[in-house]
Structures are given as C-alpha cells and as structure tokens.
Amino acid sequence: MNIGNTDFQIQQLTQQAFSALQSGQASKAKSLFEQIIATGKADDSHWLGLAYSSSQTGDEAKALAAVNKALELQPTNIRAVILKADSLARLEKKAESLKFYKYALRLMANAQNIPADIQQGLARAQTACDRQKSEYRAFLMEKLASGGYSPGARNRRFQQSLELALGDKEIFFQQPRRFFYPGLPHIQFYEREQFEWVAEIEAKTDEIRHELTAVMGDSSRFSPYVKSGDARLGQNNQGLDDNPDWGALFLWDYGRLVTENAALFPMTLKALEAAPLPRIANQAPMALFSKLAAETTIPPHNGLLNTRLICHLPIIVPEDCGALRVGNEERPWVEGEMLIFDDSIEHAAWNRSKHERVIFLFEVWRPEITADERELITAMLKAVAEYSETRDGE
Numbered sequence: 001m002n003i004g005n006t007d008f009q010i011q012q013l014t015q016q017a018f019s020a021l022q023s024g025q026a027s028k029a030k031s032l033f034e035q036i037i038a039t040g041k042a043d044d045s046h047w048l049g050l051a052y053s054s055s056q057t058g059d060e061a062k063a064l065a066a067v068n069k070a071l072e073l074q075p076t077n078i079r080a081v082i083l084k085a086d087s088l089a090r091l092e093k094k095a096e097s098l099k100f101y102k103y104a105l106r107l108m109a110n111a112q113n114i115p116a117d118i119q120q121g122l123a124r125a126q127t128a129c130d131r132q133k134s135e136y137r138a139f140l141m142e143k144l145a146s147g148g149y150s151p152g153a154r155n156r157r158f159q160q161s162l163e164l165a166l167g168d169k170e171i172f173f174q175q176p177r178r179f180f181y182p183g184l185p186h187i188q189f190y191e192r193e194q195f196e197w198v199a200e201i202e203a204k205t206d207e208i209r210h211e212l213t214a215v216m217g218d219s220s221r222f223s224p225y226v227k228s229g230d231a232r233l234g235q236n237n238q239g240l241d242d243n244p245d246w247g248a249l250f251l252w253d254y255g256r257l258v259t260e261n262a263a264l265f266p267m268t269l270k271a272l273e274a275a276p277l278p279r280i281a282n283q284a285p286m287a288l289f290s291k292l293a294a295e296t297t298i299p300p301h302n303g304l305l306n307t308r309l310i311c312h313l314p315i316i317v318p319e320d321c322g323a324l325r326v327g328n329e330e331r332p333w334v335e336g337e338m339l340i341f342d343d344s345i346e347h348a349a350w351n352r353s354k355h356e357r358v359i360f361l362f363e364v365w366r367p368e369i370t371a372d373e374r375e376l377i378t379a380m381l382k383a384v385a386e387y388s389e390t391r392d393g394e
Helices: 008-022 026-038 044-056 060-073 078-090 094-107 117-148 152-166 196-202 204-213 265-271 371-392
Strands: 246-253 286-291 296-301 308-316 321-324 327-332 339-341 347-350 358-363
Touching: 008 026, 008 044, 026 044, 044 060, 044 078, 060 078, 078 094, 078 117, 094 117, 196 265, 204 265, 204 308, 204 358, 246 265, 321 339
Parallel strands: none
Antiparallel strands: 246 286, 286 358, 296 347, 308 339, 308 358, 321 327, 321 347
C-alpha cells in the first residue's frame, strides 16, 4: 500500500495498527507498523508496536531490533524495557535479559497504580531475578563448602561480607548526629574479648543486679529516657517523648554524677571504674540502667558521636526477650555478657516478652582513638559547649 506522509494519514494507520495488535492480528499489525516507520515519522510507540507484533509472529530478531530503536528514542519506556528483557530471554541470552529485568524493577520501584500488563511483566522480572539469585547462591555456597567454609562465629566478618554480596543485607555507615571523627572503622558490634576490662565488669553482674533489685520496686527512680525537647533520638523522637515504657535510672547523666542515685549503687560505680569512660564536662560520661517495658520497641536511630562505643551489660533479660540491631546485624541480650557497639550506626531494639528487660548502659572511648586525640576531642567538645552557652545567653 502506497501512503502519503501527512500527520492525518499516519494517525489513521496508527489507530489501525494498534487495533489489529489488540485484536490478535499480529501479521496485519506488523505490516501497518512497517508502513508507518517507512514514512520516517515513527516515534517510540510505533517501534514498540512493531516489536510486539514481530514477537507475536515469531520474528524475535526483528522484535529485538525494533525494541532497541524504541529504547533509543525513549530509554525509560517501561513496556519497551520489559519487552527487550523478554525477547532476550526467549533468545536464551540470560545474562543480558537479567540486566533489563533488573532495570525494569528499578524504574518502577516507587510507582503506583501500575497497569495490569506492566504488573505481569514486573512479576516475570522478579521471578527471573529471584531464580538467578538462588542459582548464584547455591553455586557460591557449594564452592565455598568444598573449600572448607562453614558458617559460624569464627567467620563472622566473612559471613557478613557474604550476606552483603548476596544482597541479603544492606550496608550501614556511621552517621552521628553531632560530631563525626574521620578515619574510624565502620564496625557494628565489637567482640567482648577485644577489651581486657570487660571481664572485670561482667564478673560484677550479680552484685550490680543485687543493687538494682533493691530499688526496682520504687518506680520513681526511673524516668522516661526520652524527655520532651531533649531530642536524644533526633528531632523526631518517634513517639517516645516522656514515655515510661523506655525508662532510665541515671548514675551519670551528661557528665554529671546523679548523687541521689549514685549513693544506692556503690558496687556498680566501683565496677565501672575499670572502663575507659570519656570525661567531658557537662557531656560525658553517661551511665544508666535502661528499662524496656514488655512488648516495647525502640525505633531505629543514630547516636550523637562516633568517638565512643556504647556498652550493654544485660542485668534482667526475660525469656524470648528480643534483640539489639546495629546496622544489619542482630544480637540477643544474655545476662552477664556485654554487647559493645557503635551507636553512630543506625540501631534499634525490642522487647517482645511479657516482662521488663533491664540493662546497664554506659559509654567508653573507641579503642582506635589515641590518648592525644582523646585530649583534643575533649577540649574541642568542651569549647563547642561553652560557645553554645554564651550564645544562648545573648
């Protein structure tokens, strides 16, 4: 059929071509799309139509060439992306097909009200990606096992790298809200065995518990850990403002010894002397008993500094209590066994039991920071606080 190049004629042919495609007349649709393309005025929708009709007539090579042209004109045309992935899969070009399936999933990651045909294409994409991930995992684990690898605490760091490589976990970095000190390793949990002073404090767990038990019946000793305007978790305290479900009994609070509480915990404070506490006027140390009510969750948040580590000495841990998550790793509390972590990395905690959980929480200097650096950091943070106080008084 010999046609002209007027927009009206192309519009008529376009309507006829898509109508034929929708009614299952693939050969007719293919011929009509080819006529439109011959005018030199085809857009990406016409090339995509040719690709669909070519695919339906079994001409996968032509379908792929046509969809490539459609994507050249409009790289984010989601139907074209999915069709290219499907065509490559039918041509048994598996690796290339997966690239476009993954691209389709990224394009539509936050989309809403997705048409049914695109939903079906995305389902195929997800199935293909899941299958490839499963095959890759099985292959990798088989090779590692043959080389002597087995999961366990001995290989904790390698296990974490493997989980990241397989996409099972995401990467978390230090993001302190107040002060970032460069060059420090991004370690989520430190091991107890790395610190000589830990065993000395852990050995005092029963004594610390004895002192705590003596005041547990006095609820007035505990106050909400997060107070209005305090912003311990950030500007948004996520519903925990003045909430007693997360209670605190402070021995040291922003560098101030809470004398009325300290008098009740002489053995606890004596045990704490073994730890390398930061001492910064009106800022550090911090030491407290943290009480988490039954069925209570502390939402994800980041601490103020990356120059310290936070220590949890579990004192009262009910059965099936829960865990502390730091970055992409979870660890349960075990009475008398300290957890040590970098709170500048996003962390969260939960108590899913029917009883209260209590830990003794305190901060220590990071071991990578030298004595000279500690002095400089202390001087700087003191100066920052003094400046803020003078400005507040203006």
